[in-house]
Amino acid sequence: MSVDRPGVRIAVLGGFGLWVGGEPVAVPGGSERVLAFVALRCRAAVPRHLIAGTLWPEASERRAHADLRAALARSGAGRPALEITPAEVRLAPGTTVDLHHARRTAQRLLDPAGPHRLPEVPLDAVLALSTDLLPGWYEDWALAEAEEWRQLRLHALETLAARLGAARRCAEAVTAAQAAVHAEPLRESAQTCLVRAHLADGNPSEALNAFTRYARRLHEELGLEPTERLHRLAAGDVRPARAPSASRGGHAGVTRRREEW
Numbered sequence: 016m017s018v019d020r021p022g023v024r025i026a027v028l029g030g031f032g033l034w035v036g037g038e039p040v041a042v043p044g045g046s047e048r049v050l051a052f053v054a055l056r057c058r059a060a061v062p063r064h065l066i067a068g069t070l071w072p073e074a075s076e077r078r079a080h081a082d083l084r085a086a087l088a089r090s091g092a093g094r095p096a097l098e099i100t101p102a103e104v105r106l107a108p109g110t111t112v113d114l115h116h117a118r119r120t121a122q123r124l125l126d127p128a129g130p131h132r133l134p135e136v137p138l139d140a141v142l143a144l145s146t147d148l149l150p151g152w153y154e155d156w157a158l159a160e161a162e163e164w165r166q167l168r169l170h171a172l173e174t175l176a177a178r179l180g181a182a183r184r185c186a187e188a189v190t191a192a193q194a195a196v197h198a199e200p201l202r203e204s205a206q207t208c209l210v211r212a213h214l215a216d217g218n219p220s221e222a223l224n225a226f227t228r229y230a231r232r233l234h235e236e237l238g239l240e241p242t243e244r245l246h247r248l249a250a251g252d253v254r255p256a257r258a259p260s261a262s263r264g265g266h267a268g269v270t271r272r273r274e275e276w
Contacts, residue, residue, distance in 0.1 A: 022034075022035070022036060022037065022109060022111075023035050023095050023096040023107065023109065023110040023111070024110070024111045024112075024113075025050060025051075025054045025096060025110065025111070025112045025113070026112075026113045027051055027054055027055065027112065027113065027114050027148055027149050028113045028114055028117060028143075028146040028147070028148060029146045029147065029150065030149070030150060030151070031047050031050075031051055031149060031152075033047075033050065033093050033096065035092050035093070035095055035096075040091075040092040040093055042089070042090050042091060042092070042093045043086070043089050043090075045070075045082065045085065045086035045089065046086045046087070046089050046090040046091075046093055048070050048086070048154075049066060049070065049083065049086045049087060049090070049097075049104070050090065050093055050096060050097070051149060051152075051157075052066055052069065052070060052156065053066070053097060053104050053105065053106060054096075054106060054110075054112045054114070055114065055160050056105075057106075057112075057115060058105065058106055059105065060103040060104070060105040061103055061104050061105060062102065062103050063080065063083060063101075063102060063103060063104060064076075064080070066083055066104060067079035067080045067082065067083040069156050070082075070083070070086075070154075070156075071083070072155075087099060087104070095107060095110075096110045097110075113143075114148065114164070116143065117143040117144060117146075117168070118164075118167070120134065120140050120143050120144065120171070121144060121167045121168055121170075121171035122167075122171075124140075124171045124174045124175055124178075125167075125170055125171055125174055131178065133175075133178055133179065133182060133184075134175070137175065137179060137184070137187045137191070138187060138190060140175060141172065141175065141187075141190055141191050141194050144168040144171050144172050144175070144194065145168070145172070145194040145197070145198070147161060147164075147165070147198075148160055148161040148164040148165070149161055165198065165199070168198065169195055169198055169199055169202065169205065172191050172192070172194050172195035172198070172205070172208075173191075173192070173195050173204055173205060173208045175191045176188045176189075176191035176192040176195065176208040176209075176211075176212055177208060177211070179191060179212075180211060180212055180215045183215070185212060185215050185216035185217075186216065188208075188211075188212040188215065188216070189209070189212040189213060189216060191208075191212075192205065192208040192209035192211075192212045193209060195208060195209075196208075196209050196225075196229075200229070200232060201229075201232065201233055201236065201237065203229075203241065203242060203245060206225065206226070206229045206241075206245065207244075207245055207248065209222075209225050210222045210225055210226055210245065210248055210249050211248065213225060214248075214251065219251055222248075222249055222251075223249055223250075225249075226241070226245065226246075226248075226249035229241060
């Protein structure tokens, strides 16, 4: 006999949140951590010893298991989100997690064997890929998951920006590239996407401004300079070799070459 469960939604992007039956639910900190840890494992069953050892690494094994039992017992209204057995914990059927949808969006964009279609609503995809995972959580497991997500979404945003630019949807390409730059301002591949998007949109001054801001920050924070390739791109010269001639102005030829995304 099946048991009807209220709809349960867990958020880990932008901070932890839990909704049951459409209503927000507050749970104690220890229960939050268990829910978040299990939610990050998608639908896989998570052994109780793994949860206990990861969330309470300084405690003895016996103490860590006792803390896990207490956290599960205190989860209260959050219990419908989980299926709990003596050996493992997993998400209950029907429980949704915002990260799972965002990951699928990123993976579809990056799949080399995929159809390379644009998302139906590109700006919704940009929004899904623009949010940090559990900001303010500084435990090792949370930081590792956050970094893995950051790398995935940066690559996906850059891919989306390039695909939008190639489709001549330049305003959306700029938005996607700006999201990548906001996530990691010192990442040259993200800055390159932004410069390309501005050039494709016919705005060489915006491209140069973006490049100048990046070059200044890169020098101030790391003592580094942008690559010669990005220098040439920002100046409107996308060719792989030969420096621009003195007779050609800083942005000469941009109108023609901006067609070459």
